Amino acid sequence: MLLLPFLFLLQSSDAETYDALLRCAAFHSIEGERLARDEGTAAGDSQKAIAEDFASTARAMLSDDNDANAFETDLGQRKAEYIDTLGKGDLRETAEQWTALELACKDLYPMLGAITASGETR
Secondary structure, eight states: OOOOOOTTGGGSOHHHHHHHHHHHHHHHHHHHHHHHHHHOHHHHHHHHHHHHHHHHHHHHTSOTTSOTTHHHHHHHHHHHHHHHHHHHSOHHHHHHHHHHHHHHHHHHGGGHHHHHHTTOOO
């Protein structure tokens, strides 16, 4: 399933918060690439900027002990998982999950500042 519950994110463990941020970064990155391909570079720019907002918050959660490439590996794996699911899944079910993910990320976006301000990032 593409969507994990985003409710109570600020009360979630660091691993759950990191995963939610990765999911949204991957979602918006894929959407940005799709829009750039289908409608031109300018159309994907806002999605790519939102992806970077999620990505930078997730990246900041990594401790100094983590491999410098851990974030890029994690994000790449999440994107590959989504692309695979989008390519193989039942069209209707996948569209419903993709829409649910989009809405969850939209709800999560205003919390990015709170996550950073609350000191949850490392």
